[in-house]
Amino acid sequence: MPRLIVLGSGTPAPSNVRWGSSFMLQIGGEWMMFDCGPAATYKMYASGFKATEVDHLFFTHHHSDHDADYPCFLLSRFDMSIGKENQLNVYGPTLTEQLTERVLGEDVGAYWHDIVARTNHPLSLEAYVHRGGTLPRRPPKINARDIKPGIVATGNTWEITAAPVEHVQPYLDSLAYRIDSDEGSIVFSGDTRPCQSLTDLANGADLLVMECIKLHDDWKGTASANSETDTWGAGKTARDAGVKRVLLNHQNLVLEDPVKKTQAIHEVKQFYSGPVLWADELMEVPW
Numbered sequence: 001m002p003r004l005i006v007l008g009s010g011t012p013a014p015s016n017v018r019w020g021s022s023f024m025l026q027i028g029g030e031w032m033m034f035d036c037g038p039a040a041t042y043k044m045y046a047s048g049f050k051a052t053e054v055d056h057l058f059f060t061h062h063h064s065d066h067d068a069d070y071p072c073f074l075l076s077r078f079d080m081s082i083g084k085e086n087q088l089n090v091y092g093p094t095l096t097e098q099l100t101e102r103v104l105g106e107d108v109g110a111y112w113h114d115i116v117a118r119t120n121h122p123l124s125l126e127a128y129v130h131r132g133g134t135l136p137r138r139p140p141k142i143n144a145r146d147i148k149p150g151i152v153a154t155g156n157t158w159e160i161t162a163a164p165v166e167h168v169q170p171y172l173d174s175l176a177y178r179i180d181s182d183e184g185s186i187v188f189s190g191d192t193r194p195c196q197s198l199t200d201l202a203n204g205a206d207l208l209v210m211e212c213i214k215l216h217d218d219w220k221g222t223a224s225a226n227s228e229t230d231t232w233g234a235g236k237t238a239r240d241a242g243v244k245r246v247l248l249n250h251q252n253l254v255l256e257d258p259v260k261k262t263q264a265i266h267e268v269k270q271f272y273s274g275p276v277l278w279a280d281e282l283m284e285v286p287w
C-alpha cells in the first residue's frame, strides 16, 4: 500500500499551520519526495523519516515555496550519510541542474565550502566514522536532471510520467507528475491553472493531489485565475479526470477560517462527487 505524508501544504506566505509544498510518497518500499518547500527537511524528521531514506526528489517548478529547503535537504542527506546510500536522483523542469550546481557544485556551489570542510577536518571525519562511515569521506554525488514531459523515471514496481501544466510561463516551466504502480496511482498537480494536460494526466487516478488556493470569488477576474486553481477548478478537474479521491492543498491563509474552509470544500463538491480531503502539515493521507 502506498504511504503519502504531507510535509508542506501551503503557499509562500508562512504561518504557524502551513508553509510551502512538499510531500513524501512510499511506493514499492521506496521513498520519494515531491517538492522541497521551506522547512521540508525539518518536517520530514518531525514525521519520523530521514533524508537518507529518500532516493528520488521531483520538483514541479522552481518557485521558492517549492524548492527553498533544497540546500538543507542536500546538506542534511550528505551530513547523515555513511557513504553507502544510493545516489540521489533529482528531477525537475528547466533550472533543476543549474540550481543543484549553484548549491553544491565543486568550487562554484554556494555551500561547497561546507563539503570541503566536512570531507577534510578531523572533527567531521571522526563523526563520519563514528556513525559507520569508512574513510576517505567523499563529496556527495547528485544525479540532477532537467526533464521533459513523458515517462521520466521507473522503479521495480512504479513508473512516473510528467506532463506540462500552466503556471507562470515563460519565467518558470511547470510539471505535474503521475505515479503508476501495482499499489495504485497518484497525481501531483503542482501549481497550475486548470488545464487539459493535467486532466488527461490524472485520468482515472486513485488520488489527485490538487492545488486549491482560493475560493472561487477571490480568484475569478484576478491574475491568479491565469496561474492558479480555485475551488471550482479543483472540483471540475477531479470530476473531468474521473479520479477516485482528491486531496486539496496549497490553500491560502484565508482558508484557515473554519467557515471559509467549509465553504471551500462545499464549492469543490458542487462539481465533484467523490471524497474530498484537506491537506495539513505532517498528515499521513489514509490510503
Ligand SMILES: [Zn+2]
Pocket (backbone or CB within 6 Å): 061, 063, 167, 191
Ligand atoms: Zn508556484
